[in-house]
Structure formats: C-alpha cells, structure tokens
Amino acid sequence: MCADTPENTLDYKTTLNLPKTDFPMRAGLPKREPEWLKRWAEIGVYDRLREKEGRAPFTLHDGPPYANGHLHIGHALNKTIKDMIVRSHQMMGYDARYVPGWDCHGLPIEWKIEEQYRQKGKDKDAVDVVEFRQECRAFADKWVDIQREEFKRLGITGNWDDPYLTMNYHAEAVIADEFMKFLMNGTLYQGSKPVMWSPVEKTALAEAEIEYHDHQSHTIWVPFSFSNAQGDLAEARVVIWTTTPWTIPSNKAVAYGPKISYGLYRVDATEEESWTKPGDLYLFADALAEDALGKSRVTEFTRVRDVAASEFAGAILKHPFNGLEGADGFWDYEVPMIDGDHVTDDAGTGFVHTAPSHGQDDYECFVARNWIDRMTHNVGEESQFLSHVPFFAGLQVFDRKGKEGKANNAVIAKLVEAGGIIARGRVKHSYPHSWRSKAPVIFRNTPQWFASVDKEVGDGQDKLGKTIRDRALNAIDQEVKWHPQTGRNRLYSMMEARPDWVLSRQRAWGVPLTCFTKKDTLPTDPDFLLRNDELNARIKAAFEEDGADVWYTDGFKEKVLEGIANPADYDQVYDVLDVWFDSGSTHAFVLRDREDGTDDGIADVYMEGTDQHRGWFHSSLLQSVGTNGRAPYRNVVTHGFTLDEKGNKMSKSLGNTIVPETVVKQYGADILRLWVAQTDYMADQRIGPEILKGVADSYRRLRNTMRYMLGALGNFTEEDRVDPADMPELERWVLHRLAELDVKVREGYKAFDFQGVFSAIFNFATVDLSAFYFDIRKDALYCDGNTLRRRASRTVMDILFHRLTTWLAPIMVFTMEDVWLERFPGEGSSVHLVDIPDTPAAWLDEDLAAKWSKVRQVRRVVTAALEVQRVEKVIGSSLEAAPEVYVADEALLNLVNSVEFEDVCITSAITVNAGAAPDGAFTMPEVEGVAVVFAKAEGQKCQRSWKILPDVGSDPEFPDVSARDAEALHELRAAGLI
Structure with a gap:
C-alpha cells in the first residue's frame, strides 16, 4: 500500500498499522498437538477445573468401550461428541465431570485368550479357571492402556488417571451386589426356555448381542x-x-x-x-x-x-x-x-x-x-x-x-x-x-437365569410402576429427554415387546451369578434360591478384597455359608453375568460411589450410538429401574453410524475404512473434531478423503480469521478500549450480532447441537466478519491515527477474540489453545481454564440490525456492479471506483446516506441519488429499487492508503497522501515514530 517517490523518501509501508503476529498460517497440527497434550497434563487442566467452587455439577456418564483393539472411526466420533458436551458445559459455568471407562469382561476377550490357547495346543478346559481369568484380565488391561493413549491423542479431556473399569474389584463387588438385589426382590428365577444360542461361542446371547444378516x-x-x-x-x-x-x-x-x-x-x-x-x-x-x-x-x-x-x-x-x-x-x-x-x-x-x-x-x-x-x-x-x-x-x-x-x-x-x-x-x-462371531445362532432350550420384567418387584420403589417393564416404560416418558426424539420411540417399542432378561452366560470371564441353589429342589420351589442379607454382604466384602476370582477358589462356598446354611445342601452357580448387566450397573459404582460421581446417582447425559437402544441405554434402564425404581439418566443423546463418502458401510474387505490414527497423522486431531462438529451426528454420517479436504478448507478459513484478529490486536491495551455506547454504528452492529450469536451458541451447546453451533459461528466468522466487517475496517485499522473509529474497531476485535476462542474451544481444542496462548502466553494459561464470557443483553439492537441488513442489501448491488468492471479489466481494485447509486425508496435512501457508504463499499468515493435507475444502470432482480452507474474515482492516488481522492497533496509536508493519512503521519512524527 505504499511506494517511494522522488519527492518523498518516506517508506509509507512502515507507517501503516499492519497486522503483526507470529501466529503461523500453517497449523502443523500433527506435530504440535502432542505438545499441547503434554502441557495440559503438566499444568493439570482437568484437576484445576475441579477446584472452581460454587458451580452446578454436570455429569456425562461414559458408556464403556470394549477393551480389545485399536480405535475405529466410530470410537473417534463417539468420544469427540462426548468431549464437546463436557467441555462446552464446563465453559458455560458448570462443573462438568467426565470419568472415562472400559468394559472389560465378556466373550470377545475370552475368545482371544482361547485363540492363543489353540495356537499353543492348550486346552482351555484343562486350565485352572482363576489362571484363565487372570490372563483375560491382563489382556483387557493392556488394551485399556493402548486405547487410553489413543483417546487422549484426540484431545479428549477427563479423569484419565482414574478411569472406571468393570473388572476393578470394587466394580465387580457392586455388580454382584446389584445382581443380588434382583435375587432379593423376587425378580430372579431359573427357567428352561428357548434362548438365542451361539454354537460357535457356546453361550446364550441377549437380543442386544444379535444382529441380522441375510x-x-x-x-x-x-x-x-x-x-x-x-x-x-x-x-x-x-x-x-x-x-x-x-x-x-x-x-x-x-x-x-x-x-x-x-x-x-x-x-x-x-x-x-x-x-x-x-x-x-x-x-x-x-x-x-x-x-x-x-x-x-x-x-x-x-x-x-x-x-x-x-x-x-x-x-x-x-x-x-x-x-x-x-x-x-x-x-x-x-x-x-x-x-x-x-x-x-x-x-x-x-x-x-x-x-x-x-x-x-x-x-x-x-x-x-x-x-x-x-x-x-x-x-x-x-x-x-x-x-x-x-x-x-x-x-x-x-x-x-x-x-x-x-x-x-x-x-x-x-x-x-x-x-x-x-x-x-x-x-x-x-x-x-x-x-x-458374525455366525448364525439357533433357538435352543437351556436352563438359564432370568430377571422377570413382568413380575412385581418387591422393593417398594413403585413410583413408576410395580414391574420392571412398567417402570421402564414410564421412566422413558416421565424422567428422560431424548435427542433425537426418535430414540424414545425406538427404546419404548423395545421395552414394550422385550422378553425376560437372560442374565446368565456359560462362560468363564465375567462376574459370576453370586447365588446358591438348594439341592433336590425344583426351581419353582420358594426355597430353591438361598436369600440371605448377611450372605450377600459377605460375598460383596470378599469381592471388594480379592475380586470376583475369589468365587472360583476352593472352599469359598463353605466360608461364606458358615453359620448361615449347610454348604452340603446347596450348589454354587458358576455361570457369569451377561456383560450388559456389568455395563448396565455402572451407574452404581461410578455415579453413586465415586467422589466425582453425582449426589443422586443419576447422570445428566448418556450418549452413545443408535445401536445402544438395544444395548447400554436398554440394559442400564432395566438394571436401574429394577434396583432403584428410576432411570439412571436425564438425557439420552444418540449418534448414527459412520459410512464412507458414497454412503456405504465401512469394511476392511472393501478397503473403505477410515482409521482415526491415519487422519490424525495427516491432518491433526482438530480436523477430525471439526468433521464431527460439521456433521449431523444424530443421523448416519459420511467421511472420506474428499470430505476431509473440505473440512481442512473450513479449518484454514477459520484459522485465517483468528490470525487476522491476532495481528490487528497487537499491542492492544485497556487504554485503547472504547465503551460500546461511544462506538460507531458498525461496531455496535457487530456487538448486536455477538449478543444474538451468544444465545444461539449457548442454546445449541445445551441441546448438544454442535452442527448448529459450528455452522452459526463459521458463517458469522466468514460472512459477517471476514467478508464484511474486517473488509470494511481494514482501511481504518491500517491507516487511521488514534481515531475513535480505529480504537472502537480494536475493542470489538478484543471482544470477538474472547467469544470466538471460547465458543470454538470445545470443538477445536488444540487450535483455540494455540490462538489463546499467542495473546496470553503465561505459564499456567489455557483457554480451557476460562468460561465463555457473559455477553450483555443490552448489546442487542434490533432496529440497528434491521437498518444494517438493508444497507448490506444495497452494498450487494454496488459490489456486484464493481465486479463486472473488474472482470472486464476496467478497474483492478474497488478503490479505483466512485460509483453513483440510485435508490428509489426514500426511507432506504436516508438509511444509506446516514452511514459512510464509500467505506462500506470500499470505494474511494460514492454518490447516492434519489430516484429511479437511469437506462443502462446495473441492477439485481433480488434487490428492487437500487441501481448503480459505474464511474471512476477522481483525484490522485494516495500512496499510503491507495485511495484515489481529490485532497491528496493538501498537506505540503506529505504531498502524496490524503488529508486523513497526513494527519496520521503527523501523529506518528509527534510520537517520534517516524
């Protein structure tokens, strides 16, 4: 925007207030993100947030992934949504706690150990059951550690040092205790009936473990x-x-x-x-x-x-x-x-x-x-x-x-x-x-243990009904909000039609059904099951001390039955519980028992995929209404499945899988997170190379917006701050938009609508800011002296900075930290330690917004008319133009004349006339009553601002700049800066 002239050797470029920042244009996320992860761990961000007092608790209870393999794209989607829920609520003033967890028992892990045995020629049945279970435990423990690091790499916040595991001793003790509540309340029974049976896995399966194929x-x-x-x-x-x-x-x-x-x-x-x-x-x-x-x-x-x-x-x-x-x-x-x-x-x-x-x-x-x-x-x-x-x-x-x-x-x-x-x-x-196993099953009559869903529950907690089914159906409508509502319909219909819950599995790795049956007694006999509170307490205490393995040790039956019943009269049950009972019980040993749980044992949110209507949502509800008489959650959020770009299910055989680790290595985790935010996750979503390229482009546009603000805010101090009441209209319009958007962002985050939040912020940043406000104020920011207009613009930039960084921090966790630390680089500084700032409702100004909406419509016609001239190479820049604008409507004419319309249109001059358009004028059908006649700007080109103005040379000390720019130069000289 400058040039040297023979008359003046001053380099005008050095006199401009050009943006100055070390914030890089290229993010380098794959390399830099691990540095932020390390920093967050060092300064203890999650723990420091827990120290904030007086905040209402908000708890998202983690549905446990299975600890048996590397993460797939569904894991990344799931955990990222959860992270956005937790972070956004934390930044809206809650104490948002997140305890990650893992499902550790069950057939898939047992199956892996059996495969290892077969490869070594070992017979599983010849191995001591406790030894076998310990090998299963070690396998699960290994994968917990691997998955934990993979989740952390995605920027997921939480209590990673102390997750919950269903195989922890306390968890096993509580799972057994929850089972024994069914034993005591009369809903547990042994029945011989057809169940879905896997010949491959040699065990009964629940409906939640079934999928249908041709x-x-x-x-x-x-x-x-x-x-x-x-x-x-x-x-x-x-x-x-x-x-x-x-x-x-x-x-x-x-x-x-x-x-x-x-x-x-x-x-x-x-x-x-x-x-x-x-x-x-x-x-x-x-x-x-x-x-x-x-x-x-x-x-x-x-x-x-x-x-x-x-x-x-x-x-x-x-x-x-x-x-x-x-x-x-x-x-x-x-x-x-x-x-x-x-x-x-x-x-x-x-x-x-x-x-x-x-x-x-x-x-x-x-x-x-x-x-x-x-x-x-x-x-x-x-x-x-x-x-x-x-x-x-x-x-x-x-x-x-x-x-x-x-x-x-x-x-x-x-x-x-x-x-x-x-x-x-x-x-x-x-x-x-x-x-x-993906293998077909059969219906087979076997003796199994069931929880009756239609028998009256003898625990007195019948606010929602006397049976498990009635309680579940009533809880669905009376106690829970569903996101989307179709989730309610799906789970409700399943609960209406479901059979009794098959609790038993004929496997080794799990929590045993901790009950004893009387020998030579029919299952229908009232004395068939041994029901004794003291016995239950002994079993739970033993599990707390030594874990569920103790059930399989010699002499355990005799020890726990001592003084209660003759061990010779009873058989010990060795079936293990359905793993859905394990995960369905997590509300008890996580929400109820942990210090970072909840006061009432109820989570604010459960969030999983749509398959969990028959899985975790389902079993958690059954288990909780059976033992507590209520639902374990207040909100249930559901996401769909991840498909490839063509809408096909991902399959290794098709070669269309997207591995999170690959995306993170190529683009960085923030790009993956941004993909999650841009998609309608409540439906099935698509991902692939072309989609990720589009996400990366959105990222670059946002990053450039933030980089521009950082540059414009260089050396901004409180002395530069302008009270909103004293600001020009354009700045007050930006504040109005901020106040509008703040409401939308908060409502969107509360409704778990990340697509709506991100879309609103992105459109604001790219359309309202980059393509409009920043474009207009660029001249004032670069060329003005210490004017109210420039100071007001920088004040608005500061206000924008604090809103945009905190609004986007739950989504782009690494990038917003990068942006924040560029301005506030203190040792313990982090955007994730601050809240979204309160935005005054007084900034809302509907009349002003309506006015500027009309002004922008007229501006559209002017910029379109100038674009025609640019394409035809009549002009190279809009500053070469001084168009005449004709406005037929008198009220609109007055609005346009009340603003600095040449600045709004980024022209050197502009004339606004009343009346109809002359012949040949440029018009747009969608903006009636507005026409533009092109004219070139008259005067000389200011060598500092590049505007073409008649007052260039009016100041003899600076003969090749405009009066405005000369005044700015005098300020700089007086300050000794030139």
Whole structure:
C-alpha cells in the first residue's frame, strides 16, 4: 500500500498499522498437538477445573468401550461428541465431570485368550479357571492402556488417571451386589426356555448381542396325519412350512389361526416327479393353498370344501417320524393342534410347526397351557443332536466356524424316506447372527437365569410402576429427554415387546451369578434360591478384597455359608453375568460411589450410538429401574453410524475404512473434531478423503480469521478500549450480532447441537466478519491515527477474540489453545481454564440490525456492479471506483446516506441519488429499487492508503497522501515514530 517517490523518501509501508503476529498460517497440527497434550497434563487442566467452587455439577456418564483393539472411526466420533458436551458445559459455568471407562469382561476377550490357547495346543478346559481369568484380565488391561493413549491423542479431556473399569474389584463387588438385589426382590428365577444360542461361542446371547444378516435357509412343506379325525379329515393331512428342518425332530404341536379361512384340497394331477399323488387330501389356508401345491408340483387340484378352524379344536396329529423303524417309538407321541394368534396366512401354509424348545411363540403357547413338562432337550451346546435322538445323534446345525452342518439335510432325507415331505426349497431371509462371531445362532432350550420384567418387584420403589417393564416404560416418558426424539420411540417399542432378561452366560470371564441353589429342589420351589442379607454382604466384602476370582477358589462356598446354611445342601452357580448387566450397573459404582460421581446417582447425559437402544441405554434402564425404581439418566443423546463418502458401510474387505490414527497423522486431531462438529451426528454420517479436504478448507478459513484478529490486536491495551455506547454504528452492529450469536451458541451447546453451533459461528466468522466487517475496517485499522473509529474497531476485535476462542474451544481444542496462548502466553494459561464470557443483553439492537441488513442489501448491488468492471479489466481494485447509486425508496435512501457508504463499499468515493435507475444502470432482480452507474474515482492516488481522492497533496509536508493519512503521519512524527 505504499511506494517511494522522488519527492518523498518516506517508506509509507512502515507507517501503516499492519497486522503483526507470529501466529503461523500453517497449523502443523500433527506435530504440535502432542505438545499441547503434554502441557495440559503438566499444568493439570482437568484437576484445576475441579477446584472452581460454587458451580452446578454436570455429569456425562461414559458408556464403556470394549477393551480389545485399536480405535475405529466410530470410537473417534463417539468420544469427540462426548468431549464437546463436557467441555462446552464446563465453559458455560458448570462443573462438568467426565470419568472415562472400559468394559472389560465378556466373550470377545475370552475368545482371544482361547485363540492363543489353540495356537499353543492348550486346552482351555484343562486350565485352572482363576489362571484363565487372570490372563483375560491382563489382556483387557493392556488394551485399556493402548486405547487410553489413543483417546487422549484426540484431545479428549477427563479423569484419565482414574478411569472406571468393570473388572476393578470394587466394580465387580457392586455388580454382584446389584445382581443380588434382583435375587432379593423376587425378580430372579431359573427357567428352561428357548434362548438365542451361539454354537460357535457356546453361550446364550441377549437380543442386544444379535444382529441380522441375510442367510439362505432350507424350506420344507411337511404333512401331518390325523390320529383322531372323523370323516374326510381322517384321510387328510395338515401341512406345515418351516425354514428350520432341524427342529422337526423336536416338534410337539401344530398351531392354527382361529380367524384364518381354511380349505380341504384334493390333488388331481401332478408332474412326473412329485412327492404327492392324485387323490391326496391336504389342508391349507386358502390364501396359501395354490402356492404350496405349486411348490409340490401339483398341476391340477380341487378345493373340496370349507374347513372351519373350529374343526381343529381337540384334533391330534401324528409326528412325521411316528412309527418309523429304528426309532424305538421316540416320536410315537400325540401332536395336538392348538390355536395361536401368532399364526397368519401371509406366508407358508397357514399352519405353524411348533417346537417349544426352539421358538419364542412356540414356547409361550406351551406356557399358556401349562405344558412346560413337554419341552424337549434334543440339541446340545454345539448345536448337535444329543446322543438319545435316533438317526441324528451328533449331527450339527452349524459347525464350530458357523457354517451349515449336516443336521438339516439329514432330517430332510429322513422325511423323504418316511413320506413326510411334499416340497422343499431354499429361501434367503434375514436371520439372527452373533454380533461378535458374525455366525448364525439357533433357538435352543437351556436352563438359564432370568430377571422377570413382568413380575412385581418387591422393593417398594413403585413410583413408576410395580414391574420392571412398567417402570421402564414410564421412566422413558416421565424422567428422560431424548435427542433425537426418535430414540424414545425406538427404546419404548423395545421395552414394550422385550422378553425376560437372560442374565446368565456359560462362560468363564465375567462376574459370576453370586447365588446358591438348594439341592433336590425344583426351581419353582420358594426355597430353591438361598436369600440371605448377611450372605450377600459377605460375598460383596470378599469381592471388594480379592475380586470376583475369589468365587472360583476352593472352599469359598463353605466360608461364606458358615453359620448361615449347610454348604452340603446347596450348589454354587458358576455361570457369569451377561456383560450388559456389568455395563448396565455402572451407574452404581461410578455415579453413586465415586467422589466425582453425582449426589443422586443419576447422570445428566448418556450418549452413545443408535445401536445402544438395544444395548447400554436398554440394559442400564432395566438394571436401574429394577434396583432403584428410576432411570439412571436425564438425557439420552444418540449418534448414527459412520459410512464412507458414497454412503456405504465401512469394511476392511472393501478397503473403505477410515482409521482415526491415519487422519490424525495427516491432518491433526482438530480436523477430525471439526468433521464431527460439521456433521449431523444424530443421523448416519459420511467421511472420506474428499470430505476431509473440505473440512481442512473450513479449518484454514477459520484459522485465517483468528490470525487476522491476532495481528490487528497487537499491542492492544485497556487504554485503547472504547465503551460500546461511544462506538460507531458498525461496531455496535457487530456487538448486536455477538449478543444474538451468544444465545444461539449457548442454546445449541445445551441441546448438544454442535452442527448448529459450528455452522452459526463459521458463517458469522466468514460472512459477517471476514467478508464484511474486517473488509470494511481494514482501511481504518491500517491507516487511521488514534481515531475513535480505529480504537472502537480494536475493542470489538478484543471482544470477538474472547467469544470466538471460547465458543470454538470445545470443538477445536488444540487450535483455540494455540490462538489463546499467542495473546496470553503465561505459564499456567489455557483457554480451557476460562468460561465463555457473559455477553450483555443490552448489546442487542434490533432496529440497528434491521437498518444494517438493508444497507448490506444495497452494498450487494454496488459490489456486484464493481465486479463486472473488474472482470472486464476496467478497474483492478474497488478503490479505483466512485460509483453513483440510485435508490428509489426514500426511507432506504436516508438509511444509506446516514452511514459512510464509500467505506462500506470500499470505494474511494460514492454518490447516492434519489430516484429511479437511469437506462443502462446495473441492477439485481433480488434487490428492487437500487441501481448503480459505474464511474471512476477522481483525484490522485494516495500512496499510503491507495485511495484515489481529490485532497491528496493538501498537506505540503506529505504531498502524496490524503488529508486523513497526513494527519496520521503527523501523529506518528509527534510520537517520534517516524
């Protein structure tokens, strides 16, 4: 903005108030971020925040990640959102505490140790259980340390020195104690019922551990003959359809729908190869008969008559294997027909094969009839038929790797041999799989331990209801806010329909079900479970001292039962608790028991992915309402899943995974955090190389804004400060925008809406500041002397600095620290130790805002008109222009004339006229009544400000600058600066 002239050798560039800062344009985040992490640890930022007194507590309770591998992008998303919640609330005046935690028990870790054993040729069952558990503990401990450092590298704040671990002795003691509360309140029971069973992992699974994938299953149509029918039904057969042929040997009934229209059908002709023949009579639901007969290769058939559903009442069928040679009468039992509301005519035949040991609806039908004694136990833990089952003993449904075994084909072959099949096929359908092994599961009847969700809870805490289900449903609506609201709907529907909670797992690494059962006593007997408060206290104390491993040591039963009961009369239960019970109990040993927990044991926020509606949100609610009669959380925030740029699920096989460590090494953690802030995390979000480039560009724009402010604020002192009441309109307009934005930022942070917060701040910084306010005031900042206008602008810059750094600090934790320390480099200084400043509501000025909104509209037309001239190379800079502006509306004309409009438009001069636009004037359709006629500025170019003005040379001491610039130079000379 300067040049040397023969008349004046003064270098005008040295006289300008150009921005001065050492703040680098290039962030260098990957290299520099670890330095800030080290500094925060040294000055103890998290602990120093806890020392602030008189602040309302705010607690986000961490849903524990599993300690068994490096972080993936979902971990980074999850922990970053949590960090933004914690940091933003801290900076809004709360004591925002965050205790990170880990889930340490369970099958995935146990599975890893078993893999190591297999590689070494060791037999897990031959290893002492305590030794095995200690190896699991060491494995989890190793991964806790690894993940802790990976989380810290993302800038996550929290009590990293003292996290909670579900395998800590106190945690194990509390988990056992919480389990024993179910024991004492009457909701715990042992039942033999079908549960989802993993043949690969050899354990029962809860619904939360199940995911659904496409699976190709066998389909068969099997006819059952009547044994007690009269008339034409005596010769007819009822046809069922199933996708699980392996369950046919366990069939115990056939269900029909009381409201379905049925018919008796006669086969008249078939294809050459068919398992039916002319004259055969079959019963079908009318809506499904044609399809079923077609599958049976029947070419012609006759519907003989209507068959009322009532005709099936009391009917007895024969099992397809009834009387089969070599079966020794194994299937020679009655197969009753039963009515069931679950039977439909949407698919199949209208009759449902019922094996109560292998299906939930089937089981409930038998429970309703008090037929539990008719349950079968034909399938073992590896999905193999047990030795007592004729023909099929040892054959598996799925093998150890989750592949189809020989059971289905063997059953089908035997049905063909017995004349017990009329059609077969294959169908691809959604089928339950273990979310850990990814292998298909089966429904299998096994003795398991359950918490009843519909039995009255005998603890007297019935404000929300008398049963766990009622309490959970009422808590969802009465005690919790959901973000988004769809989370409420999802969890509510799950709670409405969920079965009893399967608490037991047949594994070794976990907290045992700390209970004893009386020998030679039925589970339905009131004395079956030993309930004793003193016993429970002893168990809890032992776990506090030595951890849950003590349960497996010799003599433990005798020790804890001494003086309470005869150990010889009781069996000790060795199943371990579902890990969801572990994590569902964390509210007790973290929120309730820790000094940095909460006074009432309730968290302000639980925040996890949408899959946790069936997982942690679900189990925590069940556990808490069962033991405390209330929800453990006030707010539940949910995020979606992370997809690649094309919207595909990430997969190593597809090569589309994004690893947090890779992003951090290339860009820095702040870029990853900024991606989180820019996305609508409550829906599924996308990430990839191109998206990250866009995020990095947003980052650069923000960084440049902050760098410009730092430069403009060089040497700013309190003596430079101007009271807002004395500021020019433009500065007061900026303060108005700040006051508006402060409300939006605080409301957004309170609502966990980081996308809304960041979008508002980013638009303000780039549109209102960089492209408007900074652009206009650049001339005054650089060229003015000690004017009110310049001092007011710098005061506003200081105010902006404190708001922008603190508003953005929860998101860009490293960059805002960098910006802060550039101005305030003290030894213990940190932006993360300060709060968002209070912004006076008095700064709001709606009338002023409305005025400047209209002024900016007129400015848009002027800048667009000048851009045309720039593109056509008529001018190089807007300072070469002195346009004429025509404003038709008198009120708008007065507004424009009341401001320094040439400064607003960054021109050397401007003329504002009343009236309509002359011919050929530049206009914009969206801004009516405003027109611009281009004209070049008249006068000489000021060698200091580059404005073209008629008063250049008016001061003989500085003949090549304008009067304004000459006055500034005189000030500098008087101060001895030039």
